Amino acid sequence: MVTQMNDEIELKEALDFISPASLTYEEWTMVGMGLKEAGLPVTVWEAWSARDGGRYHKGECARKWESFHGSTKPVTESSIFQLAYSHGWSGPAGHALDWGDELTTGSSRTEGQLVDPRWVESHDLALPEQWDPVDQLRRYLQALFEQDEHVAYVTESFMADDRRRPTRGCWDRTAGQLIAELDTCGGDIGKVVGDCDPEVGAWICFNPVDGTGRKDANITAYRYALVECDNMDLGRQQAIIKQLELPCAALVYSGGKSVHAIVKVDAPDYTEYRKRVDYLYAACQKNGLTLDQQNRNPSRLSRMPGILRGSQRQTLLETNIGKSCWDEWRDWLEAETDELPETESLADDWDDLPPLADALITGVLRKGHKMLLAGPSKAGKSFALIELCIAIAEGTPWLGRFSCAQGKVLYINLELDRASCLHRFKDVYTALGLPPQNLRNIDIWNLRGASVPMDKLAPKLIRRAGKKGYTAVILDPIYKVITGDENSADQMAKFCNQFDLVCRALDCAVIYCHHHSKGAQGGKRSMDRASGSGVFARDPDAMLDMTELTPTAAILEQLHNKAACRVLKDMLDKRGHADAYGPDDALSKSRLLAIAKEHLGMADLRAIDARIAAAQKLTDSMTAWRIEGTLREFARFDPVNLWFDYPVHKPDTGLLEDLQPDSDYKSLGTRGASKRWGNKDKVSKDKKAELDTAFEACMMDGKVTVYSMAEYMGLKPDTVRRRLKADGGFWIDGADIGRKEPGSAG
Incomplete structure (x- = not known):
């Protein structure tokens, strides 16, 4: 019985942090199913749903409740708790530790949270001892409006959906005119704004209008936003608003379940107004104020102070509290919640520096x-x-x-x-x-x-x-x-x-x-070659950059010689003739070939030719690369030259030392077309060489396609197609590419 009572208390506390007005129909239904599964009566769901005055219909909860017959995988109270956590709930207050609970140290605040609503001390509202309705409305108008700004307000209502709702109202007078009439009304506020139903109260628009209506289109200054929370006692609402230092032009008791904070947002236009209200509502949500999401628009009505609402008074509690303006409040909030470490003096650690990471x-x-x-x-x-x-x-x-x-x-x-x-x-x-x-x-x-x-x-x-x-x-x-x-x-x-x-x-x-x-990247610094923002190069502690090198004909000849030497030595060794050649012989294809002809038979010599051709073809598929480093913690190392011999990189033995990465010929000159673009014949040769290099590189993956070459060259596929056709040395079949046989007509 005690456990069930605790569950009911925690569920009701969780519901306090969920505004039904902010939920979808599916989420609203889920809450009902979870409450029924937890054994709570429908009246709990009914009372909570009634907080959404715009969508609540009496009797709907009871009808929907009867349709919840349970299932093999029912919605439980866990779904309600999860929804509450997403709306800023921090868990049940006063929860006793059990043996299985985990102890944590440090701050448990979520990002952006300044106030823990579980620890906010509640108190009674500080209502004024003397009730002066005229003074209430006069001070409100003076706090919110300029003398020449039109004010929209509503004192009449009509019945809709079993409740009283405001009519269109009035907007024909300025704040100065209203204040002047209040000064001469003899204490009868009804003479100025009209009589209202004391059971319903009256409303006022907190932003100035143009004198022709009270819709969003009629707003002339996006100065204020409404913060209203009706899911906790009034004293805690006011306490959180004050702890958050909201820059309030006015704080008004609605005469009902909420305190209305008229918050200064001072937006220059409607777009910025929406951004600032989103920021404001998110901050309130994280700090325990679950707001009515329907109050976001700038023409929203708030409660007019100085008016009776049933047995309660719509009361102006305070004016100009919290931070002085929006910018000051936002800077203060972010400074208080940024979770950044404190500054420290260098003198504190000078003689005992922390060890560097290995x-x-x-x-x-x-x-x-x-x-x-x-x-x-x-x-x-x-x-x-x-x-x-x-x-x-x-x-x-x-x-x-x-x-x-x-x-x-x-x-x-x-x-x-x-x-x-x-x-x-x-x-x-x-x-x-x-x-x-x-x-x-x-x-x-x-x-x-x-x-x-x-x-x-x-x-x-x-x-x-x-x-x-x-x-x-x-x-x-x-x-x-x-x-x-x-x-x-x-x-x-x-x-x-x-x-x-x-x-x-x-x-x-x-x-x-x-x-x-x-x-081409050769003309750039290594740290400027990565695509996109320079942040990529400057953010990491170490940046290693790979650029391609183009081997000369002499280097390729040396590679071919080495490949042939490997094949010849391997064959001689296998046939037991390792002593037939010396160290100098092992470096020369011609000398090893002469030795092989002396010691090997015709079958081996024929096999050697095929193996040398295959080894040299593999050599041709190798690509050359240089790695340069930009380091934050270490001195820069000398460039490292490598060969990518699929599937691994192998250190160069000195062949690539004198090579430089290709530069973009378009950036070499400074003035004139000839300097910028160079010789046309050279450009044509460069383009052909670029195609040949890209084709050979893509051969490593087997079949060469337009798309693989486009990726390698950093071009669009259609551009690659045009260049291949203009070159004339390649055939294209759909997306596949190949070299034409010598002498082919196309």
Whole structure:
């Protein structure tokens, strides 16, 4: 019996935080079903629903109640509690701790909450001892209006839906005229505004009108908004309004269940008025004032002070309380609720500085910090991040250059299907020649087709990963979770803040990759190549940028020579002739070939030709890359040159040192068409070389399509089609692309 009574008290307390006027029909019905399932009578639902005067119809709750027959999965009181939490409820007050309850330390306030309504001390309204209706209305008008502004008010009502409602009212006089008439009315307020039904009261519009009506279109200054809460006792309403320091021009007791706060919003136009009212209502909601959402419009009526309403008086309680204006109040509220740490003196820690976080990637990134890997399409960024996962899991160097601290890593796969992702990890392990000794150090979260924006993903990630002990979380790629316009510094700053949230909550590094902007990148600084706002480059603690290098004919010849030497040495070794060549011989294709002809048979020599051709073809598919770093915690390292030999990156042995990334020929000159665009023949050759490079790069994925080349080149598919047709060296079949045979007529 005691437990049931406690449940009933908590349910009624939760309902106090839910305004029926703010709910959909389905939510309203859900509340009724939850109350019935909890064993409460229909009168509880009836009394709560009556607070929505606009939609409440007597008897409707009882009729609907009879249709609730229960189900295998009934709506319970938990649904009501959840709805109350979303409306600012903080849970039942005075709840006794049970053995299974969890103790928490620190602030339990939600973001933006300044007042905990459970701890607000209630008190009686401070009603004036002397009742002077004329003085009440005069002070109200003086507080809200200029002398020459028209005032709209209503003193008559009509019956609708079993209740009295205001008529259109009057708006033909200014505040100055009304005040002058009040001064000469001899204390009879009815002579000025007209007699009203004392059982109903009277209403007034708190914003000035143009003298022709009292609709939103007639409002001449968007000066005030109405804050009204009718779901708690009057003293607590007034106390919360004062604790929130709302900039009130007037505070009026309605003569009923609510205190009306006429809040200064001072909006320059209707659009800004709506924004400020939304902000105001959200702030009140978070602090326990569940507001009637129908009061948002600027022409809304409030209660006119100085008028009787039944046995109560519509009373002006105070004028000009709280902060002086909207801007002052908003700045104060945000300062009080920003949850930011306090400032500290450098002198306090000068002699005992806190230790720096250990390095996760030596010379590049510390544990708990952020890193961005940027590069164009087909640079193998995803493979590089998979290589990084393996390096952290196994405690081995990354890219053959950067030592990594061993730890557990979470790889968030946003782009590949599950099977492809798992195969990639195994392929990379195999290509690196590493035994998979620490696979338990790698967790994969496959979110292709299920990804959500980063501001929604971050809390889910924190909840799931909180106790896993990850050293690093890697997101690949971030374009799948970007919120907002990537060219907006403001929006991207908010987006990148989510990474900080994850770093702090999980005490781990966050590593992610992003793509380059369109065009050649060689003429830009490494930190300016990433697409979108410069926030991407400036936000992380370490930014590594990959740019492509174009090998010269001499470099390609050396690669071909090395490939041939590998094949020849392998064949000689297998046939037992490893002692037939020396160190110098091993570096020359021609010398090894001569030795092979002396020691091998015709069958082996014929096989060698085919194997050399195949090895050199694989060499041609390799692409060259340079990684440059922009670091916050470490000195900049020398550029690292790599070959992407699918599916892994391999350190260069010095062939690429003197190469420079391609620059955009359009940006090389400064004046004149010839300087800006260069020689037309050279431009044509550059375009052909660009097509050839893109085609060869896309061959790594097997079939080449218009779309894969468009992605690689940063162009639209139609543009790629036109350039391929103009080049004449390629055939196009639908979306598929191939090279024409030499001598083909097309």
